[in-house]
Amino acid sequence: MYMLEIRNLHASIDGKPILKGLNLSVKAGEVHAIMGPNGSGKSTLASIIAGNEAYEITEGDVLFQGISLLDLQPHERAAAGVFLAFQYPVEIPGVSMMNFMKSAINEIRAQKGQEPIEASAFLKLVREKQALVELDAKLANRSVNQGFSGGEKKRNEVFQMAMLDPKLAVLDETDSGLDIDALRIVAQGVNALRNSQNSFLVITHYQRLLDYIVPDVVHVLANGKIIKTGSKDLALELEAKGYDWILETDQA
Amino acid sequence: MENSNPVLDFVGPAGITRHWTGLGAGLPNRKQEEWKYVPVEALMEHLYPKPEQPLSLNQRPCPDGLPTEIRYLTVSQALSQAIPGIEQALNAIQTANLDGMAHRFKQAIGSQAMVLWVPKAFSANAPISLAPAIQTNGQTTDALLILLQAGAEIDLILPEEAKSSRFSFTYVGLEASAKLNLHRDLSGSDSVFAMSHIEAQLAESAQLNLVQWLQGAAAQRHSIQVNLAGAKSLAWISSLQFAQANNQVHSYVNMVHQSPEAESHQNIRQLALNSGVSSFTGKIHVALDAQKTQAYQHSAAMVLEVGGRTYHRPVLEIYADDVKCSHGATTGSLDEQALFYLQARGISKPAARRLLIEAFIEECLHEFHDSLQQKVRTDLIQSLP
Numbered sequence: 001m002y003m004l005e006i007r008n009l010h011a012s013i014d015g016k017p018i019l020k021g022l023n024l025s026v027k028a029g030e031v032h033a034i035m036g037p038n039g040s041g042k043s044t045l046a047s048i049i050a051g052n053e054a055y056e057i058t059e060g061d062v063l064f065q066g067i068s069l070l071d072l073q074p075h076e077r078a079a080a081g082v083f084l085a086f087q088y089p090v091e092i093p094g095v096s097m098m099n100f101m102k103s104a105i106n107e108i109r110a111q112k113g114q115e116p117i118e119a120s121a122f123l124k125l126v127r128e129k130q131a132l133v134e135l136d137a138k139l140a141n142r143s144v145n146q147g148f149s150g151g152e153k154k155r156n157e158v159f160q161m162a163m164l165d166p167k168l169a170v171l172d173e174t175d176s177g178l179d180i181d182a183l184r185i186v187a188q189g190v191n192a193l194r195n196s197q198n199s200f201l202v203i204t205h206y207q208r209l210l211d212y213i214v215p216d217v218v219h220v221l222a223n224g225k226i227i228k229t230g231s232k233d234l235a236l237e238l239e240a241k242g243y244d245w246i247l248e249t250d251q252a
Numbered sequence: 253m254e255n256s257n258p259v260l261d262f263v264g265p266a267g268i269t270r271h272w273t274g275l276g277a278g279l280p281n282r283k284q285e286e287w288k289y290v291p292v293e294a295l296m297e298h299l300y301p302k303p304e305q306p307l308s309l310n311q312r313p314c315p316d317g318l319p320t321e322i323r324y325l326t327v328s329q330a331l332s333q334a335i336p337g338i339e340q341a342l343n344a345i346q347t348a349n350l351d352g353m354a355h356r357f358k359q360a361i362g363s364q365a366m367v368l369w370v371p372k373a374f375s376a377n378a379p380i381s382l383a384p385a386i387q388t389n390g391q392t393t394d395a396l397l398i399l400l401q402a403g404a405e406i407d408l409i410l411p412e413e414a415k416s417s418r419f420s421f422t423y424v425g426l427e428a429s430a431k432l433n434l435h436r437d438l439s440g441s442d443s444v445f446a447m448s449h450i451e452a453q454l455a456e457s458a459q460l461n462l463v464q465w466l467q468g469a470a471a472q473r474h475s476i477q478v479n480l481a482g483a484k485s486l487a488w489i490s491s492l493q494f495a496q497a498n499n500q501v502h503s504y505v506n507m508v509h510q511s512p513e514a515e516s517h518q519n520i521r522q523l524a525l526n527s528g529v530s531s532f533t534g535k536i537h538v539a540l541d542a543q544k545t546q547a548y549q550h551s552a553a554m555v556l557e558v559g560g561r562t563y564h565r566p567v568l569e570i571y572a573d574d575v576k577c578s579h580g581a582t583t584g585s586l587d588e589q590a591l592f593y594l595q596a597r598g599i600s601k602p603a604a605r606r607l608l609i610e611a612f613i614e615e616c617l618h619e620f621h622d623s624l625q626q627k628v629r630t631d632l633i634q635s636l637p
Contacts, residue, residue, distance in 0.1 A: 075596075075597075075600045086593065089593070090587070092611060093611060104599055160597065
């Protein structure tokens with residue numbers, strides 16, 4: 001059984017088709033990279049997997065461990081083990097990071113019929129995962145993403161991922177806006193979480209992230225569907241040649 | 253008077269007709285632009301004409317465990333015992349420019365109102381809570397004078413929760429360096445018609461921190477007048493207003509800076525559900541001599557359902573030329589992006605909505621006493637769709 005299996009997915013927003021027959025299969029333990037030009041539908045795919053209601057699914061299905069995600073609310077998907085690291089993490093004034101993380105963990109535990117996490121265990125987990133992404137402990141006292149730098153926001157996304165320990169993590173351009181050091185730290189965090197039981201879908205524009213998070217498979221998404229799939233070398237080829245050659249090949 | 257109508261008894265048939273006529277005509281629900289040059293005080297005078305009939309007051313019972321240094325007695329007793337400050341307070345009330353509703357209390361205060369008197373430099377260890385006034389004929393009408401002598405300091409909780417119509421007048425007299433933290437719970441059942449007025453007089457370096465929770469009544473109108481009469485006096489007003497379906501919740505603040513170097517803050521949060529209407533009218537008046545004034549006003553509103561309405565009406569009247577004054581007003585709905593972000597982390601939509609709403613009111617709510625904070629949260633959770 002695949003961790004993620006997308007079958008002939010068609011999706012639109014405000015009546016405008018974005019995804020036009022996308023197929024993708026990801027096994028447990030694999031890291032898949034999705035690259036593609038602007039407007040190809042990469043972020044739409046990420047949002048649909050997480051359950052953003054702004055998009056309308058007109059055809060196809062998204063299966064997570066054999067179960068259709070389309071039947072689940074976003075919070076149910078998170079409880080099942082799906083995580084989206086946002087391209088633009090949302091600032092939420094007034095909601096402290098600690099209150100937010102504790103609410104998230106306890107809501108997921110409640111959906112699984114588990115007791116709320118004990119305060120000492122929660123704090124221990126926070127310290128451990130903050131160290132993983134070298135996140136300043138002071139940020140925990142602030143409101144969610146408020147006043148965070150671009151790099152801190154992305155590290156905070158990986159911190160949340162580490163806290164929730166998902167089975168499938170979708171990283172939507174987590175490398176955008178990061179300097180080299182921040183990129184390395186974020187990638188270190190992701191690599192530390194990789195194991196044979198989970199999977200990653202890494203959406204990126206640039207090959208450099210894939211120097212740190214080495215993918216098993218690279219896909220090119222253009223005009224709403226996967227037009228080419230290859231090994232990690234495909235990313236190097238895209239970096240060297242751009243997207244035009246592959247788009248021309250697809251049209252031919 | 254077994255068959256009397258409490259609301260009609262109080263404002264009279266003409267008054268109640270004018271009230272509903274006013275609301276029906278869009279007052280205070282019209283566009284802000286249309287309000288810029290409207291003399292609201294005169295308008296309210298028209299809506300709530302000064303009645304002729306004398307008022308009969310109910311009394312809040314004496315709280316248990318009141319420190320022996322603090323006196324709780326009627327105005328008549330305070331006068332006969334020559335309690336310091338009582339005559340000045342009565343003079344201030346009689347000369348105050350009160351509108352129709354509050355004006356009516358003037359006639360009754362002289363004998364029936366209660367006085368909470370705190371002696372010089374006394375500081376209470378624990379908050380004092382005065383239970384709601386005892387109802388008669390399904391109505392409560394109470395008047396309270398809170399007098400703090402120089403350097404005194406107390407936390408006072410005034411629960412007003414009632415299943416009746418209610419009208420209240422509160423006078424706050426703070427002598428030099430006195431400090432009062434006043435917490436008001438003005439929630440009630442849907443059938444309640446509630447009106448109140450607070451008149452506060454602050455001497456030099458006195459501090460008033462007034463917080464209030466307005467929720468649940470069919471129609472509420474609450475006004476606060478703060479006179480910063482002493483230099484370096486300080487007033488904080490935090491008001492949380494929640495208009496549920498068919499509720500009208502209206503608050504008015506008139507912050508009058510009369511002396512130099514005083515500081516004031518008005519921090520308002522409004523929430524409105526379907527067909528609920530909430531409004532805030534806040535005035536900052538800085539007199540010519542009140543140099544080095546700092547006066548700030550911020551009102552933020554969140555409309556939680558289609559059909560809910562919120563209004564802000566900031567008014568600044570500044571005659572001094574060396575002041576720092578500001579006002580700000582925002583209106584919005586729940587942020588869909590933030591809702592999705594929380595849901596994507598495993599938090600259900602209702603819980604995410606609660607989290608965002610609590611975050612919206614948090615800046616105001618943290619000023620409330622712990623017990624009232626908990627009540628506000630419970631009230632909100634029970635009332636949100």
